[in-house]
Amino acid sequence: MKTLRALFISSRTWSILIGFVLLFVAAYGLPVLFPVAQVAFVVFVILLLLDGLALFRSANTPFFARREVPDRLSNGDENPLTIYVENRYPFRADADVIDEIPFQFQRRDVLFKVRLKPRETQAIRYELRPTRRGEYSFGAVNVFVLTPLGLLKRRFQFEKERMVAVYPSFLQMRQYELLAATNRLNEVGIKRIRRIGHSMEFEQVRPYSTGDDVRTVNWKATARRTDAGGATLMTNAYQDERSQPVYCLIDKGRVMRSPFEGLTLLDYAINASLVLSNIALIKQDRAGILTFSDRVGQLLPADRRTGHMLKILELLYRQKTRFLESDYEALYTAVRTNIRQRSLLLLFTNFETVSAMHRQLPYLRRLAKDHLLLVIFFENTELRSLLDQPATDTEQIYLKTIGEKFAFEKKQIVKELQQYGIQTILTAPRNLTADTVNKYLELKARGMI
Structure with a gap:
């Protein structure tokens, strides 16, 4: 039974069988074809038996495959994976390699065709881009091997059931860290900012x-x-002022559930918070995290001791979106209770209308009174693409008019917040990390923290 479960018929065999059916049907009209069809069928059956014998004659594993996957995957990034295959048959083998990737990717095209000489090893490299944090389960690596005849397939299965955790974008964090170390941050959109003021040190x-x-x-x-x-x-x-507290306040409410290129706004905020916290630690500042939605979530006090970055990574990995309205009064209470020293507060949230911002404005003004508050919210990129297209009929004119109203409200939100001395960033999700780091370096250069 184990042998039968591993045995599959190739498409070439099915095509030949269809040809034999047509040949035998034709032999009824032309009897001279019948002996030819019989001889050909016998030869085909013998070749089929020889093909099966060549595939299954070895008691040991005549073909080997191994998947190499990182212990952790980086959310929103292209993560490299490698499958190594080795042909231990004494003949050339063709193989179809199918990797059972986690269902979260919703892909059914992870199929690779390889041809290996005897004792040859090949590496198959491909990439996966996860868009959700959490645990991903990889299944087996299925290899269907064919002999040069290509009549039958033998299935081998390797690497069964492996769990891999998808963390916030640590690949992006390492990229920024490397560019900062080599003074090449301008390659990812980070501007060189001349210090306007200076400290007294x-x-x-x-x-x-x-x-x-x-x-x-x-x-x-x-x-x-x-x-x-x-x-x-x-x-x-x-010298720059050092050891300044920098807190990322992450809104986990329903407004952060909106998707963009597969990732939610919450995941963009989490990835940006990870990168910014690492940059702050490089600049000798202290980094902290506070999450909230309808209630205050987790608080990690600002620190820069060894191992603090790992704590930030683990905290951000566990965050989930809640489908409720965020409570800014609870946020203000938590900040006033737990953050006593004047700090830079980077609030990742989203406001679609001026009225939505007005409901939270009293709490934002109170936060800005005791701390340097930077509110970061998002442009509607789909709306921007609509506005950039020319209108050709009455319906499109109507849609563009409504779109212009929403786009104007975003700009009005920025203007009103700045009137109360609140720093703001209105950015597209894809530019969030670079814009946030730029603003942090600008505020630090101006001596505002």
Whole structure:
């Protein structure tokens, strides 16, 4: 029974059998074809037996496959996977490799065709992009092997049942960290920002550069440099303020359930929070997380000790969207109770209308009174694509008119928040991480935190 379960008939065999049926039918009209059909059928049956014998004669495993998958997958990123296949048959083998990927991907096209010489090994590489955090279950790697005759298939199964966790986008975090270490953040849209002010902590005397504050010119050091034969202005350099608390406040309410390119707005906010927290730690600041919806979720106090980044990653991995209205009064109470030092608060949320923002404005103003508040919400990119298209009939004119109203309300929200001294970012989901990091570096350069 085990052999029968592993035995499959190839499409070539079915085509040949159909040909024999047509040949025998034709033999009724042309009897001379009947002996030819009989001989051909006997030869076919012998080849079929030889093909089966070649596939099943070995007691050991004559074909081997192994899937190499990371222990964790990065949400929203293309994660590389590799399947290694090895032909241990003494003849050339063709194989169809089917990987049973988790059902969350909703893909049925993970099929690879390979041809291997005897004792040859090949690596099959492909990528998967998860769009939800959580546990993903990989099934078996199914390999259907054919001999050069290609009449029968033998199925082999490897790597049965493996669970892999999908975490927030740690690949994106590593990318930003690497670019920051090599001073190439501009490649992902991070601007170089000249410091406007400075702290009072002296660092060094260095040559003056265009854009430096002229008030920091060190005239005594310049005079000494001139006496030594040079003519270069020297300026005092000051260290950035360090160990400033930076909190990411993540709204998990129903407004963050909206999808964009497979990911929800919550997942975009989580990925951006992970990257920003890592950048803050690199800048010697302290990073913390607070989540909320209809009630306050989890709070991770701002810190920068060893292992703190792992705590942030684990906390963000467990977050889920709730389908209820977010309670900003509970958020304000939690911030006032647990965050006593003046901090930079990055609030990831979404407002579609001015009236929705007005309901929460009193609590936002109270937060901005004690802390530096940065409200981050999202553009409706589908609406933007609609507005960019020319209208050709009355219905499209009506739709564009309504769309312009909603787009104007987004801009009005930004303007009203800024009137109360609240920093804002209105961004497309795909640009969220770069825009957030840019704003953080700008606020730090301006000495506002």
